Amino acid sequence: MAKILTFIVLVLAIGFGFSWLADRPGVLSVVWQGQLIEMSLMVAASIIAVLVAAVMLLWWLFAAIWTSPYAARRYFRARKRDRGYQALSTGLIAAGAGNALMARKMTARAQGLISADQEPLIHLLEAQAALIEGKYDEARRKFEAMAQDPETRELGLRGLYIEARRQGAHEAAMQYAEDAAEKAPHLPWAAQAALEFRSRTGQWDDAIRLLDQQKAAHVMDRGEAERLKAVLLTAKANDKLEGDPKGARDDALQALKLAKSLVPAAIIAAKAYIREDNLRKAASVLESVWKIAPHPEVAAVYVRARSGDTAIDRLKRAEKLEALRPNNVESLFTVAHAALDAKEFAKARSKAEAAARIEPRESIFLLMADIEDSENGDQGRVRHWMAQALRAPRDPSWVADGIASEKWLPISPVTGRLDAFEWKAPFGQIEGPLENADVKEAFASLPPVAKPATPKAPEPTPAAVKPIDIPPVVTVVEKAEKPVKPISTPAPAQTSTPAPKSKETIAVPPLAETAKEEEPVPFFGGLPDDPGVKKAGSEQEPKTRLKLF
Structure with missing residues (x-):
């Protein structure tokens, strides 16, 4: 732009000069070698301008011819450099796409066209090609060589850090990050890695100092x-x-x-x-x-x-928190829990119900179950709230990278990230949260309080119990022609064949009278009272069978 303005100004100046001469005509006389030459000023100025232009043109032609070898060399060198950079660019794109064959081919072409000492990106292309081919040792050597060069030190340390983390060498990775952070605190990756390492090892003062350096270098907001x-x-x-x-x-x-x-x-x-x-x-x-x-x-x-403090004192302090943040689920839950400890069941129930309507969750329904159990002992209502707790969303906790913790931690135990824990509901909930309609249904379906059963009055005991008359039992005895003796008395041996049996109805005295007349014969020490058992000294006893009507 400056050259264009200069050219325009020069043309304007020449035009202004010619116009000035045209307004002031005159004659110029020159005597040269005895000859008089006369011409006007305008012609003389034009001749001078033409001579200057001719001299400049001749000088340009002479300079072009004189510097033509150097210009030719520079042209071919620039063309070669351009081809080398084109190969380098194509190789980097191929390495980023994972094309190892093309990356190697472009690396060789770039090395033939550009000197590696003049262009450090060739080392990066070689390292990337080695990583794609799985030659990690070769890539590490390339990164180490880059780390020794002041121009590529940061790039080499970055590559070594990534490779160390990939191989699980966390100590080596942290060492590379520390080295990069000390030499270049403005590098975000190095500062972040060094900060996490110092935080993981409990070096809080060093971590705070490094953070202040990052803040001064405007690495982070x-x-x-x-x-x-x-x-x-x-x-x-x-x-x-x-x-x-x-x-x-x-x-x-x-x-x-x-x-x-x-x-x-x-x-x-x-x-x-x-x-x-x-x-x-x-x-x-x-x-x-x-x-x-x-x-x-x-x-x-x-x-x-x-x-x-007593339970009443704790309840008063909880109510003070509620006054600071009214209509808040945490305030209501705190007051309900303190009221339960203080045995004020009406207040505990009202606050818990209000908290459940604002944000239904597991701990609130469990608290309502505790209230029912402490006040009424009604297991039906307790089971109802326990069932609602199973369906309700889980309570918030300290969560970082999918891990829930009972207490807050400054760094994540999974990734080592600083300030990773957040107070929120953990992941992995099977069922979705309850809707407002479900909460209303839960309160509507709450069974009524079961009334305790009233014990029955004992029946009066009669003064005297009259004896029960037992009617005589009539039995049918199948017997032989000869009279049958009682089975408790040993019978004489029978040699003759028993006569045909006949049926006869006899009257048996009542059981009470029989028990008074005869004492029961014990089984042990006496003969068995089974009619089918043979008695000692006889081949066969008469068969007797009683049938009770």
């Missing part, structure tokens, strides 16, 4: 940097809570300044204040966080802050 620093300070405070409550309190309060809704930091600060017997400041910290993000762990620490 200010809000993200402050959040991660608050997480690191909370983890540091958690480690110092047992041995140094004061230091843990200071770190937790600093974390709360950076992230006001960080629940673990508030809990650690409150516990530190409680150990110092400063319940007022502990309550103030918990209340400030409760106003922003009600959390059941905050409620648990707040309600049981003073160990000597």
